[in-house]
Amino acid sequence: MEIKINKNIYNKESVKKTIQAYTSLAKIDFLEEADFFIVKIDNINEEVKEIIQDEFCNYLLFESGKCL
């Protein structure tokens, strides 16, 4: 599972914080491209996969909002 995060909207610090918060639930890799941050979430229970992805995005939004 991969999440593409726009660099113009979300900042790197909040992405890192979100990854840190979710590392206990899954294996998370972080990559940086020109316009996007790529977050790869693996080793995760299929039943909760979608929920974790959505919750990850919500947490990211919350963290980014704090940084503005």
Add this chain to the structure above:
Amino acid sequence: MQTIIVDTKIYSLRAIFSTAYVFLDNYYIFLEGFDDDKIQIKIKSKKENEDLEKIIDEFKNELINASLRLKISEENKKIREIIVTSALYGRVEAPRINDPKGICKTWEESHSEVKINDPKGICKTWEETHSGKSVHMAVNNEILKEKDSDYCKMFDHDGDKN
């Protein structure tokens, strides 16, 4: 899932984040870039089979609310800072107002420079008059002054009044 496209020339990114924050409890929200100046907001309900049309409208209204709040907050920033500074330090460096007649001054401010003609020092407090002297010395001096006064001398001749 529903999507809204918002122009960042009209609504700031900060306003969009503030609005999204209000809906985080019940909805999943993800922001994506759309065009150069536009953001696509994806909204998904945490509950199943929920009609999102109403929420989209509420989101748009909240977006206007947030934008207005931010604008007012920006306009009042200076006043807020003055109030906080005054609360923390107890006084404020007052803004310079063109007030040649001193209408804006308090009574204390306008009368602080008034000099009262008081050659005998009647308006002075006891401490101001006797500063530097001990209490006993000061009291003795007062008694001596009284003894030297004409009124006391009237009784000094054989204890009789003339």
